Amino acid sequence: MSKAFVSSFRSSLLCAAVALAFLVLIGRLVQLHVTGRSELLAYVEKSRKMVQMVEARRGNIVDRQGNILATTHTTMNLGVDPQSVRETDFPKLPALAELIGQPLKDVQTAFERKSRTAVEGRAVRLIRWATLAKGLSEDAYEAVMALGIQGVYGNRNFARTYPGGRLAAHVLGYVNAEETPVSGIERSFDYYLRGQDGWRETERDGRRREVARFREREVAPTNGLNVELSIDQMVQHIVEREIDRLVAEYHPDSVSILVSEPSSGHLLAMANYPTFDLNEYFDISKHPLANQRNRALTDILEPGSTFKIVPAAATLNEGIAQSGDIFQTGLAKVEYKGRALSLPKDHGNGYDQLTLHGIVMKSSNRGAAQLGMLLGEDRLRSYASAFGFGEKTGIDLSGEVPGILHPVKNWDGLTITRMPMGHAVSATPMQIHNAMAVVANGGVLMKPQLVRRVFDPSGEEIVNFMPKARRRVVSSEVARELSQMLVDVVSPEGTARRAQIEHFQIAGKTGTTQKIVDGRYSHKQHVASFSGFFPAGKPELVITVIVDHPKFDGLGYGGAISGPAFRNIARACINHLGIRPYREDARSLAMRLSYDEFSGRFAD
Amino acid sequence: MIRALIPISAFRRIPSAGVFLIFAVLCLTFTGLVVLFSVSQEQADPGALLRKQIIWLAIALFAGGITSCINLQALRPFIPALGLFAAFLLVLVLVPGIGVRVNGAQRWIDLGPMRLQASEIGKLGLLFVLAHYLAANRRYLDEFIRGFAIPCGLLAVYCGLIFIEPDYGTCFLCGAVGGCLLFLAGVRLKFLIPVALLALTFFSIAVYMDPVRMRRITSFLDVQGNREDSAYQLWQGILAFGAGGLHGVGLGEGRQKLSFLPEAHTDFIFAIIGEEGGFFFSSGVVLLFVTIFFIGVLQLKRAPDLYQYLLVMGALLFITFQALINIGVVTGCLPTKGMSLPFISYGGSNLVLMFCLTGIILNGFRSWELPLLRRQREL
Numbered sequence: 001m002s003k004a005f006v007s008s009f010r011s012s013l014l015c016a017a018v019a020l021a022f023l024v025l026i027g028r029l030v031q032l033h034v035t036g037r038s039e040l041l042a043y044v045e046k047s048r049k050m051v052q053m054v055e056a057r058r059g060n061i062v063d064r065q066g067n068i069l070a071t072t073h074t075t076m077n078l079g080v081d082p083q084s085v086r087e088t089d090f091p092k093l094p095a096l097a098e099l100i101g102q103p104l105k106d107v108q109t110a111f112e113r114k115s116r117t118a119v120e121g122r123a124v125r126l127i128r129w130a131t132l133a134k135g136l137s138e139d140a141y142e143a144v145m146a147l148g149i150q151g152v153y154g155n156r157n158f159a160r161t162y163p164g165g166r167l168a169a170h171v172l173g174y175v176n177a178e179e180t181p182v183s184g185i186e187r188s189f190d191y192y193l194r195g196q197d198g199w200r201e202t203e204r205d206g207r208r209r210e211v212a213r214f215r216e217r218e219v220a221p222t223n224g225l226n227v228e229l230s231i232d233q234m235v236q237h238i239v240e241r242e243i244d245r246l247v248a249e250y251h252p253d254s255v256s257i258l259v260s261e262p263s264s265g266h267l268l269a270m271a272n273y274p275t276f277d278l279n280e281y282f283d284i285s286k287h288p289l290a291n292q293r294n295r296a297l298t299d300i301l302e303p304g305s306t307f308k309i310v311p312a313a314a315t316l317n318e319g320i321a322q323s324g325d326i327f328q329t330g331l332a333k334v335e336y337k338g339r340a341l342s343l344p345k346d347h348g349n350g351y352d353q354l355t356l357h358g359i360v361m362k363s364s365n366r367g368a369a370q371l372g373m374l375l376g377e378d379r380l381r382s383y384a385s386a387f388g389f390g391e392k393t394g395i396d397l398s399g400e401v402p403g404i405l406h407p408v409k410n411w412d413g414l415t416i417t418r419m420p421m422g423h424a425v426s427a428t429p430m431q432i433h434n435a436m437a438v439v440a441n442g443g444v445l446m447k448p449q450l451v452r453r454v455f456d457p458s459g460e461e462i463v464n465f466m467p468k469a470r471r472r473v474v475s476s477e478v479a480r481e482l483s484q485m486l487v488d489v490v491s492p493e494g495t496a497r498r499a500q501i502e503h504f505q506i507a508g509k510t511g512t513t514q515k516i517v518d519g520r521y522s523h524k525q526h527v528a529s530f531s532g533f534f535p536a537g538k539p540e541l542v543i544t545v546i547v548d549h550p551k552f553d554g555l556g557y558g559g560a561i562s563g564p565a566f567r568n569i570a571r572a573c574i575n576h577l578g579i580r581p582y583r584e585d586a587r588s589l590a591m592r593l594s595y596d597e598f599s600g601r602f603a604d
Numbered sequence: 605m606i607r608a609l610i611p612i613s614a615f616r617r618i619p620s621a622g623v624f625l626i627f628a629v630l631c632l633t634f635t636g637l638v639v640l641f642s643v644s645q646e647q648a649d650p651g652a653l654l655r656k657q658i659i660w661l662a663i664a665l666f667a668g669g670i671t672s673c674i675n676l677q678a679l680r681p682f683i684p685a686l687g688l689f690a691a692f693l694l695v696l697v698l699v700p701g702i703g704v705r706v707n708g709a710q711r712w713i714d715l716g717p718m719r720l721q722a723s724e725i726g727k728l729g730l731l732f733v734l735a736h737y738l739a740a741n742r743r744y745l746d747e748f749i750r751g752f753a754i755p756c757g758l759l760a761v762y763c764g765l766i767f768i769e770p771d772y773g774t775c776f777l778c779g780a781v782g783g784c785l786l787f788l789a790g791v792r793l794k795f796l797i798p799v800a801l802l803a804l805t806f807f808s809i810a811v812y813m814d815p816v817r818m819r820r821i822t823s824f825l826d827v828q829g830n831r832e833d834s835a836y837q838l839w840q841g842i843l844a845f846g847a848g849g850l851h852g853v854g855l856g857e858g859r860q861k862l863s864f865l866p867e868a869h870t871d872f873i874f875a876i877i878g879e880e881g882g883f884f885f886s887s888g889v890v891l892l893f894v895t896i897f898f899i900g901v902l903q904l905k906r907a908p909d910l911y912q913y914l915l916v917m918g919a920l921l922f923i924t925f926q927a928l929i930n931i932g933v934v935t936g937c938l939p940t941k942g943m944s945l946p947f948i949s950y951g952g953s954n955l956v957l958m959f960c961l962t963g964i965i966l967n968g969f970r971s972w973e974l975p976l977l978r979r980q981r982e983l
Contacts, residue, residue, distance in 0.1 A: 005909065025935065029887050034883060040842065047864070206863030
């Protein structure tokens with residue numbers, strides 16, 4: 001420095017210090033911008049990048065008429081942030097309470113309670129969200145927003161609802177709060193219903209809001225497909241109403257009723273008691289978990305007399321006997337393979353002689369046992385198996401059990417006499433129903449189906465579930481002959497008098513099974529069943545009614561309890577579906593008198 | 605009396621060093637406007653901040669023009685009055701009702717349409733008072749009373765008034781600049797160093813006692829650990845530099861201003877420069893400040909007396925220290941301290957002060973005699 005008034009040492013020192021400080025800053029900039037960049041970028045990416053899921057809308061489940069049975073709609077969950085409310089908004093609270101249908105007091109509490117003590121003695125925590133209402137409709141939400149109360153806002157979410165509530169609960173199943181399909185069609189057709197969620201790869205700002213202009217990729221969601229059931233909402237309703245009546249009158253342990261088209265295997269109704277409300281599946285106290293079981297598929301019972309169609313059809317199909325052949329049904333013991341086997345008893349309706357026709361019509365246990373012995377173990381079992389016993393029916397719902405049909409080597413000495421009457425074999429209501437459908441369908445076993453087609457939101461069909469025949473069990477002639485016998489079951493002389501309907505020929509078979517209680521056949525607990533179809537000459541509906549342990553005093557449960565239930569359902573279905581009597585049937589009804597003389601009971 | 609206020613000719617030739625100085629300052633100012641416009645894109649009215657800043661810039665240019673033209677020498681008799689006025693404003697701002705309280709600090713005087721930050725006038729007052737006193741008492745600087753206690757006391761009055769606003773950052777800045785002026789003027793180190801240490805100790809204790817400011821220190825020491833709360837802003841600022849890299853993401857393309865950085869347009873604007881302009885721009889800004897400082901220092905040898913020397917040096921130091929502290933804070937080298945970046949940050953009072961200081965520097969460049977060699981050639 002040329003001037004003497006400032007020490008050059010001091011000014012140089014200061015300049016050096018400033019220069020050093022600038023150098024440090026430049027060095028720091030190099031470090032941040034260049035050398036340490038990758039590490040910082042990792043944090044930046046993490047705090048900015050965002051993948052937003054765009055939820056796909058789940059498809060509807062509709063019945064065969066297009067009525068919605070399960071659907072998804074958007075709802076809003078409304079809440080308030082008590083930290084940001086203003087005193088000036090408080091006069092609006094009564095209007096808000098009215099809109100969301102909550103007591104004013106609760107709403108005020110939500111607005112005023114600003115903190116909570118998490119644990120005793122711990123620091124208080126501020127409340128940032130107090131739920132005001134759940135599941136608000138979008139219209140109601142708009143109305144709430146129009147009030148303009150600061151701090152009140154909502155979150156949108158999809159909610160699965162079942163307009164029918166209990167209707168077809170076991171068929172539909174439900175999707176739980178975690179969006180996992182739990183049961184029914186919801187579960188087995190989840191693949192079609194679910195749809196494909198879309199996503200957005202985007203960036204967010206410091207308040208975690210999306211910055212739309214930096215959106216890099218957007219994949220639109222593919223909404224789920226709709227599933228059209230073969231179920232008819234009206235028929236389902238008829239069936240459930242009938243179940244309600246049975247429950248009210250007889251207080252049974254459980255009831256299962258199935259209605260289907262024999263020619264296609266499509267079910268029109270499937271209902272069980274006890275049941276539950278699909279919209280309240282989570283309320284275990286109201287609807288115990290056991291009620292969610294689809295008993296028509298998961299519970300097995302001994303089919304009892306309804307099983308007699310198996311030995312009868314087998315005998316006819318094998319040409320061992322004709323319908324008019326006479327059997328000595330008064331015998332208590334019959335020699336079989338060198339051993340004298342005692343035959344089961346016939347309760348109260350013992351006959352010394354019956355034709356094959358009469359055995360079916362009168363449901364003779366001894367006669368059926370003799371048919372079994374004529375067939376032998378192997379043929380009896382293979383026919384039972386052909387009718388679908390001992391294997392899953394292959395219906396579209398999960399949880400189905402195959403029932404129990406033991407291989408011949410496991411049979412004991414008496415099985416050959418007991419199985420023809422439906423003991424020593426266990427089946428689900430669905431299997432019993434399906435076996436009867438074989439007779440109605442001219443001897444062909446169909447795969448029972450609940451879904452007719454899958455279509456996209458625009459209505460275009462994606463998959464069509466055509467009827468699937470599984471195998472021919474008996475010839476069509478045998479089926480026709482057997483159905484004639486079954487028509488007589490539902491005649492004034494048969495066991496199912498109460499299932500008759502004027503102008504219609506009904507074919508069916510009753511069953512009354514003693515329940516096995518503590519390893520023994522109980523004389524008090526029974527299962528009353530009836531499985532039948534109509535019009536007999538050209539069957540359009542198969543209906544099976546299984547009532548477990550009805551509180552009823554008397555004999556012939558199947559005819560007395562399940563028969564009338566069948567009739568009530570059939571009548572309502574005739575009206576609803578417009579089923580007309582088959583011409584040939586009508587003629588044979590007129591000829592009934594002579595026909596009865598021919599096939600009726602022989603003199604004692 | 606009147607003659608003293610007559611300015612030196614506004615048309616007197618500006619030396620080349622002055623041209624460089626003006627160029628550097630305008631570069632910084634222009635950068636500030638561009639970045640401010642980029643930042644304010646995210647606001648409801650994108651042009652609002654820019655319009656206000658341009659109005660302030662006009663005022664600042666006018667003020668800078670005045671300070672570059674007044675006769676510094678003739679101003680000397682009025683300096684005590686000026687200093688008293690500045691101190692009066694610093695007291696006034698503490699009076700409830702006159703001073704406006706923002707975020708727990710009473711720093712602004714409400715002038716109707718705009719607010720005046722009292723400490724900016726205080727800085728100017730401090731600068732003139734110290735330069736004038738030290739130059740006037742140059743002969744007695746070896747003494748304790750006249751050479752140390754009085755100038756130190758003057759400094760302490762201004763710093764103290766700013767300190768109780770409270771505005772620790774500006775207090776520190778004034779203390780540092782004032783200390784440097786005492787140091788340069790030749791105050792004896794055996795007085796200066798202990799007092800400086802004492803002042804630093806006092807300052808540290810004050811910070812330590814203040815939970816808010818102490819938190820800033822602790823979060824500065826552990827940025828990673830506190831990056832979600834107390835060091836959030838600092839951490840987001842640091843991330844901005846990483847995001848910018850060498851070339852930057854491009855003007856207007858920065859993301860840190862999207863609610864990540866709360867003070868993107870004021871104290872942390874340098875981070876946005878780093879993000880959008882990259883290393884080239886951020887280091888460019890630093891180099892412009894280096895240029896301003898060293899152009900000034902190189903010209904200082906032409907200063908005719910200690911008064912003008914200290915005046916120009918003090919102005920340079922105010923600009924330079926403020927830039928150093930701001931950039932140091934934003935890059936995470938110093939604890940968080942609300943201090944704007946000269947010429948660039950949004951904010952009126954500071955911009956006006958910075959242009960006043962620039963005007964003082966330019967004033968010196970213009971009125972000082974040119975080097976002998978050059979004059980010979982002109983002859």
